[in-house]
Amino acid sequence: EPIIEFKHVSKTYQNGTLGLKDINLSIPKGQFLVVVGLSGAGKSTLMRTINRMHDISTGDIRVDGESIVHLKGKELRGLRRSIGMIFQNFNLVKRSSVQRNVLSGRVGYYSTWKSTLGLFSKEDKQKAIEALQRVGLGEKLYSRADELSGGQQQRVAIARAFMQDPKIVLADEPIASLDPLTTESVMDDLKRLNEEFHITVIVNLHSVSLAKRFADRIIGLRDGELVYDEPISKVTEKD
Numbered sequence: 001e002p003i004i005e006f007k008h009v010s011k012t013y014q015n016g017t018l019g020l021k022d023i024n025l026s027i028p029k030g031q032f033l034v035v036v037g038l039s040g041a042g043k044s045t046l047m048r049t050i051n052r053m054h055d056i057s058t059g060d061i062r063v064d065g066e067s068i069v070h071l072k073g074k075e076l077r078g079l080r081r082s083i084g085m086i087f088q089n090f091n092l093v094k095r096s097s098v099q100r101n102v103l104s105g106r107v108g109y110y111s112t113w114k115s116t117l118g119l120f121s122k123e124d125k126q127k128a129i130e131a132l133q134r135v136g137l138g139e140k141l142y143s144r145a146d147e148l149s150g151g152q153q154q155r156v157a158i159a160r161a162f163m164q165d166p167k168i169v170l171a172d173e174p175i176a177s178l179d180p181l182t183t184e185s186v187m188d189d190l191k192r193l194n195e196e197f198h199i200t201v202i203v204n205l206h207s208v209s210l211a212k213r214f215a216d217r218i219i220g221l222r223d224g225e226l227v228y229d230e231p232i233s234k235v236t237e238k239d
């Protein structure tokens with residue numbers, strides 16, 4: 001049973017721009033899927049339909065066997081809580097501590113405005129420390145988010161996603177603003193989440209060579225259409 005399934009999914013934005021065109025896609029649980037394509041190809045749109053940050057125009061999307069297109073209220077929040085998001089610009093609350101940012105994963109939306117530390121249990125706080133240790137940032141608990149380097153901020157975002165106990169992690173060009181060395185560590189952290197916890201990970205990337213090193217499967221989008229779909233074993237040198 002696939003964890004995510006797209007059936008004839010199309011998305012046209014309100015201004016008439018085509019986002020996705022007749023996407024059919026089945027993603028097995030635990031897969032590390034990389035989505036490649038030029039800027040504007042629809043990668044971000046595809047990703048954001050999975051947690052309903054964007055609604056689709058036609059077709060159906062199933063997550064864990066259940067259609068998500070009509071979810072509302074509590075069910076929609078439940079879906080979003082089960083999906084961790086990693087953004088290109090990290091999306092941390094810059095002036096808050098690393099600890100607060102990571103703990104905000106617990107409540108399922110990435111804002112610390114409600115996250116008075118007292119609301120979190122000892123267990124949550126311990127889990128936040130462990131999540132940070134996992135990404136090599138155990139000693140940064142009390143640092144302000146904006147005092148960290150870009151790579152460190154992205155690893156805080158990964159720890160935050162981990163705090164959610166997610167079934168799925170969606171990473172939208174997570175390395176776009178990072179240097180090559182930092183890129184490695186961020187991709188390694190995502191890969192570890194995937195392998196150790198069987199979390200299904202979807203990553204949007206520009207670089208096919210990077211995709212080849214980490215993905216179980218690579219799909220390609222062009223102008224909103226799925227134009228390439230191969231397991232890593234079938235990806236060739238010239239792809």
Ligand code: ADP
Nearest residue numbers: 013017018019038039040041042043044045046
């Ligand atoms: P990618 O992530 O591959 O760069 P996107 O999914 O962001 O691509 O964009 C796919 C297409 O949808 C592009 O033509 C883009 O301009 C358009 N698009 C994205 N977001 C919106 C929006 N909110 N309103 C209108 N068009 C949009």
Ligand code: ADP
Nearest residue numbers: 051053080081083084085091092108109110111
């Ligand atoms: P903004 O205030 O510009 O919407 P935010 O930093 O609050 O920016 O969030 C950026 C986007 O990410 C928003 O569209 C928000 O809904 C979305 N978002 C934040 N946290 C989550 C989450 N846990 N799951 C899904 N989407 C999220």
